[in-house]
Amino acid sequence: MGLRRRGILIANLGTPTAPTRNDVKEYLQEFLMDPHVIALPGPLRYLVVKAIAMRRSAQSAAAYAKIWTSSGGPLRDHAESLAQHVREATSLPVEVGMRYGKPSFEDAHKAMKEICDEILVISAYPHYADSTYQSTVERLKEVFTDIRTLITQPYFEEPAFINAHIELLNEHLEADIEHLLLSFHGVPELHIRKADESRSHCLEAEDCCGIPHPCQATCYRFQCLRTAKLLGEAVSMPTSISFQSRLGPAKWLQPYTIDEVRRLAECGIRNLAVACPSFVSDNVETLYEIAYEVRDAFLDAGGSRLDVLPCLNESEKWVALVQKWACGEGENHTILNDP
Helix, strand or coil, X not given: XXXXXXXXXXXEEEECCCCXXXXXXXXXXXXXXXXXXXXXXXXXXXHHHHHHHHHHHHHHHHHHHHHCCCCCXXXXXXXXXXXXXXXXXXXXXXXXXXXXXXXXXXXXXXXXXXXXXXXXXXXXXXXXXXXXXXXXXXXXXXHCCXXXXXXXXXXXXXXXXXXXXXXXXXXXXXXXXXXXXXXXXXXXHHHHHHHCCCCCCCCCCCCHHXXXXXXXXXXXXXXXXXXXXXHXXXXXXXXXXXXXXXXXXXXXXXXXXXXXXXXXHHCCCCEEEEECXXXXXXXXXXXHHHHHHHHHHHHHCCCCEEEEXXXXXXXXXXXXXXXXXXCCCCCCEEEEECC
């Protein structure tokens, strides 16, 4: 058999089509109806999602409007820009696909199925979570049934990924910053326990992530703490970790970011920087939630300045790593389909 013609799919979670209430409501409904996101029986999940979408669509639309761009929003902009960098460097077919919303995985499949016989999916999720990575894996298996399909495994401690973040920290941390907060997207504790097949380790002890266990291959909390440790060792200031974007009344991973910034302000921190290493692209959670809501909470609690550090976006080392994966160098992938 000759060399395979490889195509690259830059895959991210998704974004509304426009920052309007109807478009945001439609996006929220698609996202929240995924059983990996809200693990309830179908009819009950439908009622809960309908209520959430009705209640949050106007507020979320206003948040998106604050950060929206003329070309389709920052998350999509960064994905398209990264795709263009990879095209130019590798001459490979490269498409962007979103787990929810547009452009969809179906759109990417249609564009590449006639010209490629292998697809490598570059996942936007450095850390394993059932609601992001696993949901994406299962949807890709449904769509790319007729073509060999691979996906990057979680790369939360990949040296080149960590080094790309360290370069960002060195570039954007101002000299007068007193503390660096590493804010990761939150997930319900239920998701952490569910991912532990042993049902006997995750969240069963306060130091569970410090005790080696096979479940850490799919433990979001462990992987976030590992990334935070590696980044914390690279900066010459105190750091702490928190989790943002809580939704609903369930108990999520703690400490919550908004509570942590208040605590830091009450402890005397005046100049704070926040980085968000669970996102590879800036989006509404970084550009609005952190830059507006969390910043306001910090200032109201007595802080003086909160700097929001950029995500990897199209930074040089991140682009170089994605291009390396695209060309088959140092691959760390899982085969999803091999018809």
